[in-house]
Amino acid sequence: MATTPETYIKPKPEAEGGATAPAAKTEAAPGIERHDVKAVNAKDERTLYAERIAIHPKRARGLFRNLKWLVMGLTLGFYYLMPWVRWDRGPALPDQMFLIDFANQRLFFGPLEIWAQEFYYITGLLVLGALLMFLVTALAGRVWCGYSCPQTVWTDLFIAVERFIQGDRNARLRLQKAPWTFDKIWKISATHAIWLLISLLTGGALIFYFRDAPTLAQELFTGTAPYIAYVFLGVFTASTYLLGGLAREQVCIYMCPWPRIQGAMFDDHSMLVSYRGYRGEPRGPHKKNESWEGRGDCVDCKQCVVVCPMGIDIRDGAQLECIQCALCIDACNEIMDKLGRPRNLIAYDTFHNLKAAETGGSAPVQYIRARTILYSALLVAVLAVMTYGWMNRSELQLNVLRDRNPVFVRLSDGGIRNGYTVKILNKRHDTRSFKFSVEGLPADISAPKIDVVGFKENDPTIKVVPDNLRALRVYLSLSKADVAKLKSEATDLTFVATDLGDNSQTRRRTNFRSPEN
Amino acid sequence: MADNKRVDEVTGVETTGHVWDDDLEELNKPLPKWWLWVMYVSIIWSIGYWILYPAWPLASDYTKGMLGYSQRAVVAEQVAAGKAAQAKFVDAIQKAELSSIPDNPELLSFAIAGGNAAFKENCAPCHGRGAQGFKGYPNLNDDDWIWGGDLAAIKQTITHGIRNADEDSRQSDMPKFGKEELLEKAQINDAAEYVLSLSGSGSDAAAAERGKEVFAENCAACHGEDGKGNPELGAPNLTDSIWLYGGTKQDVVTSINTGRGGVMPAWNTRLSEATIKELAVYVHSLGGGQ
Numbered sequence: 001m002a003t004t005p006e007t008y009i010k011p012k013p014e015a016e017g018g019a020t021a022p023a024a025k026t027e028a029a030p031g032i033e034r035h036d037v038k039a040v041n042a043k044d045e046r047t048l049y050a051e052r053i054a055i056h057p058k059r060a061r062g063l064f065r066n067l068k069w070l071v072m073g074l075t076l077g078f079y080y081l082m083p084w085v086r087w088d089r090g091p092a093l094p095d096q097m098f099l100i101d102f103a104n105q106r107l108f109f110g111p112l113e114i115w116a117q118e119f120y121y122i123t124g125l126l127v128l129g130a131l132l133m134f135l136v137t138a139l140a141g142r143v144w145c146g147y148s149c150p151q152t153v154w155t156d157l158f159i160a161v162e163r164f165i166q167g168d169r170n171a172r173l174r175l176q177k178a179p180w181t182f183d184k185i186w187k188i189s190a191t192h193a194i195w196l197l198i199s200l201l202t203g204g205a206l207i208f209y210f211r212d213a214p215t216l217a218q219e220l221f222t223g224t225a226p227y228i229a230y231v232f233l234g235v236f237t238a239s240t241y242l243l244g245g246l247a248r249e250q251v252c253i254y255m256c257p258w259p260r261i262q263g264a265m266f267d268d269h270s271m272l273v274s275y276r277g278y279r280g281e282p283r284g285p286h287k288k289n290e291s292w293e294g295r296g297d298c299v300d301c302k303q304c305v306v307v308c309p310m311g312i313d314i315r316d317g318a319q320l321e322c323i324q325c326a327l328c329i330d331a332c333n334e335i336m337d338k339l340g341r342p343r344n345l346i347a348y349d350t351f352h353n354l355k356a357a358e359t360g361g362s363a364p365v366q367y368i369r370a371r372t373i374l375y376s377a378l379l380v381a382v383l384a385v386m387t388y389g390w391m392n393r394s395e396l397q398l399n400v401l402r403d404r405n406p407v408f409v410r411l412s413d414g415g416i417r418n419g420y421t422v423k424i425l426n427k428r429h430d431t432r433s434f435k436f437s438v439e440g441l442p443a444d445i446s447a448p449k450i451d452v453v454g455f456k457e458n459d460p461t462i463k464v465v466p467d468n469l470r471a472l473r474v475y476l477s478l479s480k481a482d483v484a485k486l487k488s489e490a491t492d493l494t495f496v497a498t499d500l501g502d503n504s505q506t507r508r509r510t511n512f513r514s515p516e517n
Numbered sequence: 518m519a520d521n522k523r524v525d526e527v528t529g530v531e532t533t534g535h536v537w538d539d540d541l542e543e544l545n546k547p548l549p550k551w552w553l554w555v556m557y558v559s560i561i562w563s564i565g566y567w568i569l570y571p572a573w574p575l576a577s578d579y580t581k582g583m584l585g586y587s588q589r590a591v592v593a594e595q596v597a598a599g600k601a602a603q604a605k606f607v608d609a610i611q612k613a614e615l616s617s618i619p620d621n622p623e624l625l626s627f628a629i630a631g632g633n634a635a636f637k638e639n640c641a642p643c644h645g646r647g648a649q650g651f652k653g654y655p656n657l658n659d660d661d662w663i664w665g666g667d668l669a670a671i672k673q674t675i676t677h678g679i680r681n682a683d684e685d686s687r688q689s690d691m692p693k694f695g696k697e698e699l700l701e702k703a704q705i706n707d708a709a710e711y712v713l714s715l716s717g718s719g720s721d722a723a724a725a726e727r728g729k730e731v732f733a734e735n736c737a738a739c740h741g742e743d744g745k746g747n748p749e750l751g752a753p754n755l756t757d758s759i760w761l762y763g764g765t766k767q768d769v770v771t772s773i774n775t776g777r778g779g780v781m782p783a784w785n786t787r788l789s790e791a792t793i794k795e796l797a798v799y800v801h802s803l804g805g806g807q
Contacts, residue, residue, distance in 0.1 A: 048547050048548070049547055049548055049549070049550045049553055050546075050547040050548065050549050050550060051550055052549060052550065052551060250549060250551065253549075254549055254552065317527070403647065404647075405645070405646055405647030405649060406645075406647045406648075406649030406656070406658055409649075409656065409658040409659050409804060409805075410656075410659060410758055410759060411659055411660050411661075411758070411759075411805075412659065412660050412661040412754065412757035412758060412759050413757065413758065414716075414757075414758035417658075417659075417804060419658070419804060451804075453802060453804075454619075454622070454625070473802070475804050480758070
């Protein structure tokens, strides 16, 4: 090998000491490499059909890179390990902390147990998630995209694997151009093999959320897992490999709707990853010992472009492709440190402040504004509703559906009968017995006759087995004399189911229909 | 037209020419090539689909496809599978003693569900979807039964019907007292008043008193001395609150004049024994079964 990577990255100056002009093609400033690279969405690259331009992100070092490693560690750690966390719920119930049990239409998360008909809790969580994303976007732009979106996290992981095997950007570029030697074949296939392995683990971890993980893992290896488990394992393995390994930034640019929606979320006061043009321009190569007066701090080294996983140039301004991962901030700060210039030529900033800075002023960040107040208020409201709903969630659900056809039945003695379908949902894990009663009728009316179809009149004790729903036909009859006392065609009343075990009562309002008096 | 397209200054990209809210424009960005390839692959996929599956309509037929797939066949299969799954219960209901079905919770719920479906298909046109009945078509939810309201009686009525050609159909023939001039108009009026007074809704006590005699001579034979009717003869109870043909004086007078005499088909010619049993159980479960 004629050149080692080190000499390629940092060509040694020809002579020591004295003002050396930066080699125009390879150096932006003495000791600062200049990259021959173009933004993938640069003006003159545009045609009717866009060829995909390969992006080889360089490794960045700094605060935001470390933050991204941390988020990656936490999110992937949670994702892969969660199905293995156990939670004792006693016999006959799964002991997996987080389990989506389709067979029994139940979702378990620690002490929580959500039934299929309570899916609104999940809907509520999704609404909360969306509102939280709105708020964060209004405050600091695409934080979700830049740090915690699975697409970003897995792509980051896959790039890290690529870098580990094939080397950093320059080495990868060389490898790409190199002939198919054993070394290249080995490195490329090892990269893809590890990608596939990660994808397989990812797909595997996903299906563990739907079935007891240790059991399913064993079944998977012995070939006895349900057919559908293998199908989803295959689907998620393929999609992880395809989206994270191969498609990468194309997903964000062309497939994901969220970048489009976010345009409506942030405004002039949102903290966005921005190039401070007022400080950076006019940009250009900087000679050693040259004065920084009358020129910008940007030495046009394009470090910000090469570290960008989206392959764009942040200096072109805010753009759809930018996922706001802030790696360009790290890259630029490293250069500014080397040049001895102040950091944060690229930084989180607001349009508002950037505009003010152009004329030498500055504008403080307005975190509290109509948009953030609205998002926060909605967030709090939804959270309150959900908390209220959860606190008042009962382990017994009583639904009463009054017959509409016929609305009421006239009996031969002149009395009136209403029919109801009553559903009792027992969410407890033991059998419960109930008796029905009715309250809320006018005081001068004697209690209606209650007939539960299929039960004896003298002992209408209704048993509901654990975790089950029982539907019953119930008839309420009022005598002719009582019907005559009713004031309206629809009289409110309340069904009461009394648990014979602990005497707890569950109520449900309905009404009794009768002909006009 | 191309020269009309505006080029956005910031990006140097042509716009589509669409403008919203004064200044919001859409860039005419190039499509990624892989997207184009996805479309080509979709086209190839669809051609494969045409070859394998039914696709093109022809004048009186359609291309069947090599796999011979047909949604109709799938439905037929599912229906057959459903029938096969039901066969066990249908068979059990067929064999079971009618009166024993309510004691078997599994059979009972199957019979009620099956009876409900059969009712909607066959009985609802006259009796209504909720079996609530109409004038002349009895409400099956209540506790008043002209021909008896226990399981066996209900089944008998469904099987053979009322006043039809079936030999075993329910037969009763109330004379057309007015039309055939068996009674005077005044007598009919008095009888109607008397009948109404039996359920406490008459308005002319003197006429009712006179009608008592008319009733005893002409009506009591079937409806009973006390007017409580007789399910054996299909003579309705005239003392309760339920009136098949209406409980106004006009309605009662018309009933005496014409004798009414509604009919119901015999269902043994159209429905299986098991279905009729299911129907009987269903009707019995509506709240008025005896």
